[in-house]
Structures are given as C-alpha cells and as structure tokens.
Amino acid sequence: MAKKTIDSVDVAGKTVLMRVDFNVPLDDAQHITDDRRIRMALPSIESVVNRGGKLILMSHLGRPAGKGDDAKYSLKPAAVRLGEMVKAPVHFATDIVGEDAHAKAAKLGKGEILVLENVRFHSGEQKGDTQFAAALAAMADIYCNDAFGTCHRTDASMVAVPEAMAGKPRVVGHLVGKEIAYLSDAIKDPARPFVAILGGAKVSDKIKVIDNLLDICDTIIIGGAMAYTFSLAQGGKVGGSLVEKDKVELAKELLAKAGKKILLPVDTHCGDKFSGDCNKMIVPAGEIPDGWEGYDIGPKTCDLFAALIAGAKTVVWNGPMGVFEMPPFDEGTKRVAQAVADSDSTSIIGGGDSAAAIEQLGFADQVSHVSTGGGASLSMLEGQEFLAVNLLDEA
Numbered sequence: 288m289a290k291k292t293i294d295s296v297d298v299a300g301k302t303v304l305m306r307v308d309f310n311v312p313l314d315d316a317q318h319i320t321d322d323r324r325i326r327m328a329l330p331s332i333e334s335v336v337n338r339g340g341k342l343i344l345m346s347h348l349g350r351p352a353g354k355g356d357d358a359k360y361s362l363k364p365a366a367v368r369l370g371e372m373v374k375a376p377v378h379f380a381t382d383i384v385g386e387d388a389h390a391k392a393a394k395l396g397k398g399e400i401l402v403l404e405n406v407r408f409h410s411g412e413q414k415g416d417t418q419f420a421a422a423l424a425a426m427a428d429i430y431c432n433d434a435f436g437t438c439h440r441t442d443a444s445m446v447a448v449p450e451a452m453a454g455k456p457r458v459v460g461h462l463v464g465k466e467i468a469y470l471s472d473a474i475k476d477p478a479r480p481f482v483a484i485l486g487g488a489k490v491s492d493k494i495k496v497i498d499n500l501l502d503i504c505d506t507i508i509i510g511g512a513m514a515y516t517f518s519l520a521q522g523g524k525v526g527g528s529l530v531e532k533d534k535v536e537l538a539k540e541l542l543a544k545a546g547k548k549i550l551l552p553v554d555t556h557c558g559d560k561f562s563g564d565c566n567k568m569i570v571p572a573g574e575i576p577d578g579w580e581g582y583d584i585g586p587k588t589c590d591l592f593a594a595l596i597a598g599a600k601t602v603v604w605n606g607p608m609g610v611f612e613m614p615p616f617d618e619g620t621k622r623v624a625q626a627v628a629d630s631d632s633t634s635i636i637g638g639g640d641s642a643a644a645i646e647q648l649g650f651a652d653q654v655s656h657v658s659t660g661g662g663a664s665l666s667m668l669e670g671q672e673f674l675a676v677n678l679l680d681e682a
C-alpha cells in the first residue's frame with residue numbers, strides 16, 4: 288500500500304475529519320463491553336491532536352433505521368470512553384451536520400476533539416448521498432480514513448465524503464495501514480509454510496476466502512460446523528450436525544481443486560443436545576450417529592492441527608473450531624489458539640468471532656495481529672480491494 292498517511296500531513300491549526308469505526312458492542316445499559324475498536328484508533332487520533340490539529344470524528348454504531356430517534360444507537364458512550372483514554376478534551380455533538388455540530392466545530396480549539404452523533408442517524412449515510420457528504424466535507428481541511436471495520440462499505444462517510452474533498456489531503460490512518468499490512472501485504476508474499484485455519488458455521492461465508500487462499504497458502508485447515516458439510520461431500524455420516532446441504536456439491540469441487548491442501552478433522556466431539564451438560568462422545572469424523580451432533584473437533588484432530596501450526600511461518604485464522612462459547616466444546620478452539628500463540632509465525636487473526644475467541648481465551652497479546660474488522664477482514668482475505676481506500680491520495 289502506498290497511500291499518503293495521517294502522519295505525513297501538516298495538521299497544525301487545521302480541521303481533520305476522521306472516519307473511525309466506533310461500532311462497539313453495548314449491553315442493555317449502554318455500557319461498552321469491548322472498546323478495542325476505540326483503542327486501536329488512538330494512534331491516528333493522537334497523531335492529530337498532539338500536533339495541534341482540530342479533530343472531528345465520525346462513525347456509525349449498529350444498524351439504526353436512519354430516523355435519528357434511536358437512542359440506543361447513540362455514539363455518546365463511545366465519545367465518553369474516548370474521553371477517558373485521551374488527554375485532549377472530547378466534545379460531543381448531538382447531531383451530524385446540524386446546528387449543534389456546526390456550533391461545536393466552529394468553537395473547536397487546537398488539540399481538541401469533536402465526536403459527531405452516529406452518521407447512520409442520517410438517511411443519507413448508507414445511501415451515499417452527495418448532499419449529506421458535501422455538508423460533512425465542508426467542515427474540514429483534511430480527510431482521514433481509519434475505519435478499517437467499515438472499509439468494505441461504500442457509505443457516504445467512506446466514499447462520497449472523500450470524493451467531495453478532492454483537492455484537499457485525503458489520507459489513511461494507522462489502523463487501516465496496519466490491517467492492510469497484515470491482511471493483504473503479508474499474505475501476498477508469505478513466509479512459508481503458510482497455514483490458513485478456517486472455521487465457523489457456514490461454508491457459504493468462506494467460499495471466496497477458500498478459493499483465494501488455495502492459490503497462495505500451503506495448507507487450509509478446516510474446523511467448525513463447516514467441516515460437516517465437507518464430511519457430507521466425502522460421503523460421511525453427520526447425524527444431526529449443522530450442515531448446508533445445498534453447498535455439498537461446492538464442497539466437492541473445492542476438495543477436488545485443493546488436492547491435499549485442505550486438511551479436515553479426523554475426529555469429532557459430539558453431544559446429544561445443544562447444552563454443555565448433554566451426553567458426549569468422541570467419534571471418528573464422518574461417523575456421527577443419528578441423534579448426535581458435532582460440536583467441536585476431537586482430541587486427535589487437535590493434535591494434528593497443533594502439530595501443523597507449530598511448523599508454520601505464516602498463519603491466518605478465521606472462525607472458531609467448535610461451539611467455543613459452550614464448554615467443554617471450546618476445547619478445540621483453545622488448542623488451536625494455544626498452538627497459534629506458541630508458534631513462531633506471523634499470526635493474523637480475523638475479526639468477529641475469531642477475535643472474540645482469542646481475546647476471551649487470553650492469547651490476544653501473543654499473536655501478531657488481531658483484526659478489528661469482521662466482514663472487512665473476510666473481504667480482504669477474499670482478495671478484494673476497497674474503494675474507500677483506493678480513492679485516497681497516493682503517497
């Protein structure tokens with residue numbers, strides 16, 4: 288990536304409009320349950336305020352209907368949390384391009400931050416509306432995209448706003464730069480062996496990722512419920528396990544294309560009902576009896592996968608190996624997480640469930656990179672490019 292970076296522009300006394308992804312999970316009492324996306328935006332935020340820039344932050348949160356009345360999607364809790372993390376004063380505007388935002392932007396001092404209300408409260412955001420974009424664009428001298436988790440979207444704040452700011456500096460932030468360095472650059476020219484670990488429920492979510500990675504990695508390990516669809520494709524018995532029957536033909540094609548590159552589980556940890564205290568047994572893969580469902584990879588599979596990961600020099604992991612939120616069916620995901628953490632590899636963990644699993648299991652500090660993007664990290668692993676990044680200024 289050769290995009291102009293936030294550090295390379297002179298921001299002193301200028302207003303920077305920065306798109307961040309503060310789409311953080313909130314509990315029913317509006318408390319943030321995971322503030323990683325805010326923390327990961329700090330290097331770009333500090334780069335601006337520490338050099339005397341005036342910073343306006345914009346983000347979406349959740350999927351409100353766009354009528355501006357949905358208080359539970361307010362960005363206020365994220366602004367408050369940011370205020371606890373930085374020394375700079377953090378102000379909050381109760382609208383986006385309305386009176387409050389304009390009044391507070393006009394008063395914004397050097398080294399201060401203004402967080403606008405949820406951009407999705409305006410119906411123009413997800414439509415990519417140019418008038419809405421022009422109103423945002425008019426507020427600033429410099430545009431910065433540091434919203435990696437939203438880079439696969441073409442919402443107004445991601446595309447129409449920087450388009451409307453053509454001629455002014457339009458730069459990339461630290462987080463987007465780091466995510467691309469790992470999820471794209473490191474994968475294009477990987478240290479080998481390059482092992483991809485794919486899990487989760489559905490083959491359909493990962494088809495394009497498998498297709499793209501088959502061309503560049505040495506082995507693709509498959510776990511999670513996805514493996515049962517592959518098992519069906521090999522003529523195995525899967526009992527009542529979660530499968531996608533309409534994807535069996537596709538699984539056959541992927542197996543044929545992969546040759547020996549795809550490594551499937553050799554045993555399965557099953558239960559007789561979806562509960563941690565169900566009856567359990569371990570069976571060879573493809574031999575799950577009726578009345579039983581696969582909930583995790585078995586112990587032989589754990590050993591097999593761990594041994595392969597131990598020798599890897601590049602690892603990409605997306606999707607848990609089993610129902611990791613329901614012990615003891617977290618065992619396979621734990622063993623894989625441990626193996627990734629112990630390995631001497633450049634280790635890249637996709638966002639969403641895999642990021643949650645690695646955090647929850649306490650290994651986040653022992654891997655090279657945990658992505659802040661769910662859909663965005665998958666798109667990147669599919670080999671897709673992002674318009675929201677491509678349109679930024681070249682370095």
Ligand code: 3PG
Nearest residue numbers: 308310349436437661662
């Ligand atoms: C995410 O969490 O996936 C991003 O913030 C994008 O949100 P969206 O999927 O609602 O567009």
Ligand code: MG
Nearest residue numbers: 436661662663
């Ligand atoms: Mg999403």
